[in-house]
Amino acid sequence: xxxxxxxxxxxxxxxxxxxxxxxxxxxxxxxxxxxxxxxxxxxxxxxxxxxxxxxxxxxxxxxxxxxxxxxxxxxxxxxxxxxxxxxxxxxxxxxxxxxxxxxxxxxxxxxxxxxxxxxxxxxxxxxxxxxxxxxxxxxxxxxxxxxxxxxxxxxxxxxxxxxxxxxxxxxxxxxxxxxxxxxxxxxxxxxxxxxxxxxxxxxxxxxxxxxxxxxxxxxxxxxxxxxxxxxxxxxxxxxxxxxxxxxxxxxxxxxxxxxxxxxxxxxxxxxxxxxxxxxxxxxxxxxxxxxxxxxxxxxxxxxxxxxxxxxxxxxxxxxxxxxxxxxxxxxxxxxxxxxxxxxxxxxxxxxxxxxxxxxxxxxxxxxxxxxxxxxxxxxxxxxxxxxxxxxxxxxxxxxxxxxxxxxxxxxxxxxxxxxxxxxxxxxxxxxxxxxxxxxxxxxxxxxxxxxxxxxxxxxxxxxxxxxxxxxxxxxxxxxxxxxxxxxxxxxxxxxxxxxxxxxxx
Amino acid sequence: xxxxxxxxxxxxxxxxxxxxxxxxxxxxxxxxxxxxxxxxxxxxxxxxxxxxxxxxxxxxxxxxxxxxxxxxxxxxxxxxxxxxxxxxxxxxxxxxxxxxxxxxxxxxxxxxxxxxxxxxxxxxxxxxxxxxxxxxxxxxxxxxx
Numbered sequence: 001x002x003x004x005x006x007x008x009x010x011x012x013x014x015x016x017x018x019x020x021x022x023x024x025x026x027x028x029x030x031x032x033x034x035x036x037x038x039x040x041x042x043x044x045x046x047x048x049x050x051x052x053x054x055x056x057x058x059x060x061x062x063x064x065x066x067x068x069x070x071x072x073x074x075x076x077x078x079x080x081x082x083x084x085x086x087x088x089x090x091x092x093x094x095x096x097x098x099x100x101x102x103x104x105x106x107x108x109x110x111x112x113x114x115x116x117x118x119x120x121x122x123x124x125x126x127x128x129x130x131x132x133x134x135x136x137x138x139x140x141x142x143x144x145x146x147x148x149x150x151x152x153x154x155x156x157x158x159x160x161x162x163x164x165x166x167x168x169x170x171x172x173x174x175x176x177x178x179x180x181x182x183x184x185x186x187x188x189x190x191x192x193x194x195x196x197x198x199x200x201x202x203x204x205x206x207x208x209x210x211x212x213x214x215x216x217x218x219x220x221x222x223x224x225x226x227x228x229x230x231x232x233x234x235x236x237x238x239x240x241x242x243x244x245x246x247x248x249x250x251x252x253x254x255x256x257x258x259x260x261x262x263x264x265x266x267x268x269x270x271x272x273x274x275x276x277x278x279x280x281x282x283x284x285x286x287x288x289x290x291x292x293x294x295x296x297x298x299x300x301x302x303x304x305x306x307x308x309x310x311x312x313x314x315x316x317x318x319x320x321x322x323x324x325x326x327x328x329x330x331x332x333x334x335x336x337x338x339x340x341x342x343x344x345x346x347x348x349x350x351x352x353x354x355x356x357x358x359x360x361x362x363x364x365x366x367x368x369x370x371x372x373x374x375x376x377x378x379x380x381x382x383x384x385x386x387x388x389x390x391x392x393x394x395x396x397x398x399x400x401x402x403x404x405x406x407x408x409x410x411x412x413x414x415x416x417x418x419x420x421x422x423x424x425x426x427x428x429x430x431x432x433x434x435x436x437x438x439x440x441x442x443x444x445x446x447x448x449x450x451x452x453x454x455x456x457x458x459x460x461x462x463x464x465x466x467x468x469x470x471x472x473x474x475x476x477x478x479x480x481x482x483x484x485x486x487x488x489x490x491x492x493x494x495x496x497x498x499x500x501x502x503x504x505x
Numbered sequence: 506x507x508x509x510x511x512x513x514x515x516x517x518x519x520x521x522x523x524x525x526x527x528x529x530x531x532x533x534x535x536x537x538x539x540x541x542x543x544x545x546x547x548x549x550x551x552x553x554x555x556x557x558x559x560x561x562x563x564x565x566x567x568x569x570x571x572x573x574x575x576x577x578x579x580x581x582x583x584x585x586x587x588x589x590x591x592x593x594x595x596x597x598x599x600x601x602x603x604x605x606x607x608x609x610x611x612x613x614x615x616x617x618x619x620x621x622x623x624x625x626x627x628x629x630x631x632x633x634x635x636x637x638x639x640x641x642x643x644x645x646x647x648x649x650x
Contacts, residue, residue, distance in 0.1 A: 169557050169558055169561070180551075192530065194526075222585060225581060225585050391619035395611060396638075398592055403648065431508055449543040461538075463536070
């Protein structure tokens with residue numbers, strides 16, 4: 001059965017529609033919303049902390065639960081954005097601008113209803129895009145050679161460095177740290193041990209999950225304790241939540257435009273839901289009949305941001321499933337979880353594990369439906385959960401992080417790895433070095449190194465012939481040029497702004 | 506400014522350390538079989554980025570008052586350090602000191618340290634959470650703790 005066949009849309013139903021996977025999916029969405037809704041607990045942290053819970057599960061059940069967490073967490077961010085003016089996740093950054101002013105007018109229920117419905121529709125449209133485009137891209141990607149894979153990995157790091165903050169250099173450095181971490185252990189090509197630092201436990205490399213738990217779990221706990229941002233926040237009362245169809249029908253173009261933006265940006269390796277929300281919100285301001293209303297509690301502002309950030313989930317899964325390259329840091333963690341279960345995402349996954357791919361399509365669809373139902377019915381519960389004390393939650397996250405890291409291989413060394421990377425993440429946070437590029441670097445490291453060395457091998461070790469092979473591949477060359485343009489973009493923007501300034505003077 | 510210089514130091518020193526770490530690797534003519542090829546490229550790029558950060562910091566000059574405030578928030582340093590020590594003690598002893606008891610003690614101590622009151626509420630939450638975590642990991646997932 002080749003990728004793109006109709007079986008990809010049907011095979012998974014029998015696997016997903018079982019009591020256990022369904023319960024796990026619902027539990028995942030619920031926990032995801034809780035993680036997303038609580039400021040400081042992010043989608044990254046949620047997925048990373050919950051990976052150890054999936055060891056005993058089948059790959060399908062495990063991925064369904066984690067997909068649930070992912071979809072739930074991206075949506076959950078809008079709850080705290082609406083009720084306490086703090087985006088629960090970075091993806092809800094733009095939602096704050098209109099949802100909170102609307103809530104302040106006494107329409108918190110309406111704001112949450114709009115955010116929930118927009119998230120649901122955005123998520124569903126992204127699932128359609130995932131189901132349509134992922135098999136096609138996988139089929140194309142099966143013809144890719146080392147040069148193209150290396151170029152895609154470079155693109156992923158360039159994009160994530162560009163979008164991860166104001167300082168591109170720090171983003172790149174973070175990606176390089178990740179590439180270095182991926183080098184630790186026995187070199188697969190020669191069997192030579194690298195960077196063991198006297199620790200035989202590192203022979204097989206550094207376990208990915210403890211790194212993630214440390215970077216996104218422990219370091220964020222330490223950061224919150226250090227900055228004192230764990231104090232309680234008062235929340236608001238909710239009235240009617242489900243929006244009317246008429247209200248939504250007037251914003252249909254906003255939904256479609258934002259969903260397209262979300263899927264496209266999600267599919268770009270390295271870009272994520274935050275960027276999608278920012279771009280969609282910017283476009284909404286451009287196309288809106290009343291742009292001045294945006295930022296003052298306008299419904300289309302909420303719809304644009306929430307549709308785009310949830311549409312990003314399906315987009316990010318397209319790149320993850322078809323190329324094995326993470327669309328954002330959560331899909332990087334999902335790749336780690338799949339590898340843990342002996343499954344490597346990429347074009348071959350569609351022909352080797354069609355039932356699993358099908359389950360993922362169906363799971364994404366169901367996760368969005370569950371998210372909508374929980375969002376509408378459980379809004380009052382989530383509003384109460386936001387006011388739960390962080391002083392109790394933060395030590396709990398530490399316990400889950402320590403036990404989760406240990407449970408991977410029942411090896412205390414992994415707890416040490418988790419703590420080390422927790423401290424590294426905390427230091428990075430203090431030095432304004434973003435963490436997402438590092439995670440992508442760890443995932444992309446082997447892909448980059450193996451394909452670069454394979455390219456050398458095919459060209460008999462000649463540097464000139466290898467460079468020439470990259471030039472001769474239009475795809476690889478195009479992607480590499482695009483990556484360089486992305487890296488030069490901030491410098492070019494500064495130059496242009498400088499010229500403009502001189503011109504006006 | 507301090508952040509920039511520290512970032513410069515971290516990048517450059519990491520780059521140098523990685524490069525030196527490859528100095529004992531076997532010399533191979535074919536780059537495809539050279540285990541040092543990729544790490545060395547990473548090291549050189551890190552050193553380069555460190556230099557760029559340093560030059561950038563120097564060009565921007567002296568910081569305005571309060572620019573480095575986010576790096577040095579002394580108000581919570583004590584709490585963070587105590588919490589970190591608690592984490593280290595907890596993580597290093599869960600296999601020796603009795604998982605359930607240590608988890609209960611850590612959760613209670615952590616919540617009290619972070620300002621949760623009253624103590625009876627903290628104790629009740631800690632007990633419930635410890636039981637839940639024990640149930641999931643030890644009983645359900647059979648993690649040997």
